[in-house]
Amino acid sequence: MTQPVLSVVDVNTFYGSIHALRGISLEVHQGEVVALIGGNGAGKSTTLNSISGLVRPRTGQIMLDGEDLATYQAHQIMAKGIVQVPEGRRIFARLTVTENLKMGAFVVKDKALVLQRIESAFDRFPRLKQREHQVAGTLSGGEQQMLAIGRALMSDPKVLLLDEPSMGLAPVLVDQIFETIGQLHEQGTTILLVEQNARKALEIADRGYVIETGTIVLAERAADLRDNEMVQKAYLGID
């Protein structure tokens, strides 16, 4: 088997005395979409934040292409190719759409390449094109999520971490966001997807992990997880 792009090995993360991640291990391979599902407070965001360097694991390893990231700071990890779309979008509210996209390409030095990627972001999300000079804080929730994803893609990351991209969106927009994730999958983007909407996440993913109170309790192919009785009960609302 080939080496995974991203591997998380026995990571323990604490907030003060709160033991949020209890020995998490997971892998993401090139071109895969991997879903991470779990209830509120299970530790999904903490897992992503530990990978992107926003919080520091106390023990364990996080490796990108076999390189341990422990000594790198968040901004360096980003430059290495791990980009996170944070929970709740968190676009730069007082910057324009274009400025937000430019910030996404902060580590890209080639100006022509940046402009080219802005154009492809607009191709992907035509609604952003119509609002390129609008202040991002005035965008609708759906557009903000598109902008957050577009911004994350600006640096052409090796691994894209998505934290609940469908949160708080109307059903039609949820479909649209998952369609976008599907397109990214087809184009070969490697994605670790955190979702409350387990049904949709498992439809689109290749593999999935189930996390409960800081521990991985299940790790299987997405289709198998969909058929798993416990998953059906707890996350898919099927008795």
Place this chain on the structure above:
Amino acid sequence: MTAVAIQPTDMPGAGAADTWNLRRVLQISVIAGVVAIYLCLVGIVPVFAERPLIVDVLELGQAALLITFGAASYLAGMDQVKASWLRAVVVGAIVGAITGAFLTGLVLLGEAIDLRSVFLNASPTLYALLTDGIVLTGPIVPIVAGAITGALAAVILGLPSAIRVPLVIGLSSLLFFGLFAGLLRTPMLVTPLRDVARFMFGSEGLTAAGAAIVFVVSVGTTAIVRRTKPRQRVNALPPRQRRLVVGPLGLLVLALVLLFPLAMGPFFAQVIALVAIFVLLGMGLNITLGLAGLLDLGFVAFFAVGAYTVALLTSTAEYGLANWGFWEAVPFAVLFAMLFGLILGLPILRIRGDYLAIATLGFGEIIRILAGSDLMKPILGGPRGILNIPKPLDVPPTHWLSGPVQIYYIALAFAAVVAFIAWRLRSSRLGRSWMAIREDEDVAEGMGVNLVQTKLLAYMLGGAFAGLAGAISAGLVGSIFASSIQLQLSINVAAIVIVGGMGSIPGVVVGALILVGLPELFREFSDYRLLFYGIALMVIMILRPEGLLPSRVTRRELHTSRELADVPDSELVTDEERREASLP
């Protein structure tokens, strides 16, 4: 049920605008009455009772009360004038009369008991002033004066805007030139214009003839400008022709700016030089606060570092170290200020929000107290200060570039250069990363921004600008004392940035002109400087929370809810989505 039905607002066809709205009338009257009493008791009315706006016609003290009457009636009348002009006039008179009645009350109260033990200004002079009308005398005077002024204000309010606007501007010009007349006269007396100056301006205030001229000219100009709309016409021109108009205009303004100190004399030059120094400070804080969102209430520290560096390196008196020229010292002043930015920045990198304000405030105080301490006295001279800092240009005292005039040019040149740098920084990669940190620190880091480096750069560059301001200020004053380092300076600079509009470069210039230039010009009112500051800040925060000349983005952000026309797309979006969302 019945109780509701008899309320006038519930009667058919009677909207809110169609009632007398007595509540609001009373509200405004009471506020205006309190303001009027306040003006009397803090001394503005009695102290300036002899200070003419128009010689032998109108004194400033009285004018302050008349403006209060007028403004209150104008405000109250605005609700009414749509329904009926006559009613607006009646309401205006009532508001004026009630406001005046407060003063009558003050007079009666003051005659019954002596208020002077608490309010120094509640003297017989004040009462005499308030009860001495042109026709009448007695406590009735304020009421009558208020009623008449109020009615007149409401009459103006009801005029068609083609007359009203020029009239209001004419009256404002009278106030403006009445305040300025003495200042304008002095420099004109040494030019061929001296007879014009004598004819129009008294040593304080306008002459009656001058007032007539100012009024007619300002009304006329406003009327013509409103009729011909030169601005729209120029804007409507094709770009090339527009440049033909705007270009020469720009050159004209530049010429005026350059000739200004020669025409107006050293006093004005000094004031503008000070304004330019505050513009430098403001642009510095605009980087740390406006762009990077890092509040810095210890900004005076950088100013001090710049000023003391120049002083130590150039002074020919005690404590001077090197006897350098001003220009050799300036780069070091900037460099040291940047270094201090680094020293300040390092320990407070992880501090956010409110705590940052306290930490920087503390830093500023440390520097201030150190500068005045016995510890640093052998080096910095303490309260005795460092004297004999040479002027930047070494010219004989009779030369036209001696004194404040050269500082005017130097400060202005630096302000222009720094404005250019600040403007370029804003749209640069660094400027964007500052704004990203201001918006969301964590996400900015997640985009690859090195927080440590970027924040330190914000402190350092902001500090550099302030250090430059300190250096020039040392050259302007020629000395630096421990007492020149004041917390007040940090607050002034923050106020300039806020009043002008956060993150806006023209805003800083306007803010400095208003908050530094005006108080400097009106030294005679220096007792009321802080009052003026407070009022200016409150008025701006209420009427224009985005500042006077905001950057485009801030304006949009603060007004989107009220003025959606500004952001036409955003509404459309939500509708679109709502429709999509409501599909099955």
